[in-house]
Amino acid sequence: MDGYSLSDLFSIVVMQGFSGLSLFSVLLLMALGLAIIFGQMGVINMAHGEFMTIGAYTIYLTSKFTESYLPSFMPYYFIAAILASFVIAFGAGYLLEFLLIRHLYKRPLDTLLATWGLSLILQQVFRSAFGAREVSATLPDWLMGSWKPTPSIDIPLNGLFVMAMSILVTGLVGLFLFKSKWGLKVRATTQNRIMAGAVGINTKMVDRVTFAIGCGIAGVAGACFTTIASTGPTSGSLYIVDTFLVVVFGGTASLFGTIASAFSIAQAQSILTFFLTNAMGKVVTLLTIIAILMMRPEGLLRSKVRR
Amino acid sequence: MSLNSSRHGSSAGARKLKQLLVKSVLAGVVANGLFAVTSSQAASHIAVTDKEVVVGQLHSSTGTMAISETGAIEAEQLAISQINAMGGVLGRKIRVIQEDGASDWPTFAEKAKKLLESDHVAAIFGCWTSASRKAVLPVLERDNGLLYYPTFYEGLEQSKNVVYTGQEATQQVFAGLDWVAKTKNAKTFYLIGSDYIWPRTTMKLARKYIETVLHGKIVGEEYAALGSTEFGSTINKIRLKKPDVIYAAVVGGSNVSWFKQLKAAGINGKNQTLLTLSVTEDEAKGIGGENLVGFYSAMKYFESLNTPENKKFVSQFHAKWGANAPIGDVTQAAYEGPWLWKKAVEMAGSFDTDKVVKAEESGTITFQAPEGLIYLEPNHHLKTKLRIGEWEANGQAKIVYTSDYIMPNPYPKGY
DSSP states (O other), rough: OOOHHHHHHHHHHHHOOOOOOOOHHHHHHHHHHIIIIIIIHOOOTHHHHHHHHHHHHHHHHHHHHHHOOGGTTTTHHHHHHHHHHHHHHHHHHHHHHHTTTGGTTOOOHHHHHHHHHHHHHHHHHHHHHOSOOOOOOOOOGGSSSESSTTTTOEEEHHHHHHHHHHHHHHHHHHHHHHHHHHHHHHHHHOOHHHHHHHHHHHHHHHHHHHHHHHHHHHHHHEEETTTOBSSSOOOOOOHHHHHHHHHHHTTTTTTHHHHHHHHHHHHHHHHHHHHHHHHHHHHOOOOOOHHHHHTTOOOOOOOOOOO | HHHHHHHHHHHHHHHHHHHHHHOOOOOOOSSHHHHHHHHHHHHHHHOBOSEEEEEEEEOOSTTHHHHHHHHHHHHHHHHHHHHOOOBBBBBBEEEEEEEEEEOHHHHHHHHHHHHHHTOOOOOOEEOOOOHHHHHHHHHHHHHHEEEEEOSOOOOOOOOTTTTEOOOOOOHHHHHHHHEEEEESOEEEEEEEESHHHHHHHHHHHHHHHIIIIIEEEEEEEEEEETTOOOOOOHHHHHHHHHHEEEEOOHHHHHHHHHHHHHHHTTOTTTTTTTEEOOOOOOHHHHOOOOGGOOEEEEESSTTOOOOOHHHHHHHHHHHHHHHOOOOHHHHHHHHHHHHHHHHHHHHHHHHHHHHHHHHHSSSSEEEEEEEEEEEEOSHHHEBOOEEEEEEOTOEEEEEEEEEBBBBOSSOOOOO
């Protein structure tokens, strides 16, 4: 690496480190919702990406609305829009569980097919409602551009924002699962459904709310990703493979597994992409994941659930 | 949909009727000139009557490619409705059968077959990706159909059954590189594209041209998987190499991520020259003009083009499809398709494919398009100009350079 000063190299190391952490928070945020649905309930939700798209379009609509009716509110609308996208995706998930998913709990492969069909239907709904072209929400200024701690280091603000949201949501999910009454019911139902029912837990309600929360988190993820990626009818499908990768690699029934898995995949991919080409970075990452999964079929962290 | 099913119904009915008539002719009961006309038209396999001629439109109105192909669908329909308002082609009104390729290449081939073999269309306006064109090509050549293809593409193809109304790679690449090397005094280039045939072939041409003609240096070449949304590491690599020019051909949803993340990393039009081959007004709408300010696109057409022909076209397009509908390079190229076909048919005096192809290859067909006067060359491509547009915050490009006419050269020597 001749021709570079030490401070240049230092800046690159810092920015590259940040880029890895930023990818980590992206992967974690997109996988959290699915980790809850797939991990806790065993439902393979192929429409996960479309719930993210719901979040993204909520941001777009809120931004359009704010621009026309409350222009002075523009710098702050994003926060309100994220809450709105949680509420809308939660509602859609709640409805979906009631109408479709609950009839298929005993048939996991049918769920896969049904939710995949649903994802196609939703994509066409978005296309009919918002047009086939991609749209872009007007983002508040504080989300754009970069933070310069030194003249040669640029830290993307939107990356910082996604990271903060990712930490916040993970913290809330952790609190919900391990400290709240609802979380206790969810874990009880996962561990032993019949006993949970016998001690008076409404397991059907637990399923519905758990599913809806997973969907709501997907909505938040989609909303946050409008700062770094596209908003279009099929944007959600870009994330679905990585999402399943993170959840399966992490071990399906463990929140910590998901975090560990997102971290290791992100770091591997980010570092390899820097030194190899983009495609080779991905190839090496995937091969490593396959090798590890062959040795540990249940993922990084094993579930301690007796089924 | 109802259009198609009613068509199926009527053609089945017509077939029955024809069988009946053939039988009666054989029986010697009826014989007059009318049947001779019917049978000669059936032989040419083209659905044309004294009043109307049927053409096909084959784009993706569903699936991932609908994002890009919507503009082309709208432009072709505008052109066809204008031609009909002027009295049609050879006195026949054009009737369109629209099929959906659904972003799936085998579906494109199947629908092309349906249009040619059961609807007997006189021409097809359609396809967007090279993959869909390659899927349709064998069907076109076997059934001797006509395709008007609107997208700028990688070249290395010339079929007698296709007219390419977009630019091939040499037209889009060389003049743009010349411009950037001269005005920005660029010596080092970083190439980045999505990982499929068009960016790969285009970058191959660009690399050779930069190294041998411009005597510049390629400091990096990178391809991101289609649909990739993470460019952090790539951007850091670019930062390390400090190229004079980033030369980009990233497409689809990745394109949005690429520009949003560039901007967030502090790389913008003020501190970096970036020339892209894959941003038109359509893409700019999804990316957001504020993320593109100061970057350049190399295209043959921009919506902002200030000529009377273009202003008329833009206002007609907006009147039909809404004032917010963006008009990109491919949309304008798609608009040219039906008009060029009309000219070729009128020169041939027939809808017969071989005669129309002969007219196309005469080298004398020109059209006053929104982009300016275009020439249909005997190699089925258009002689056009290249323009460089500088993006502004409102999602429109300011044209900063217009080249001379560039001859299409789909098979460049030495590449």
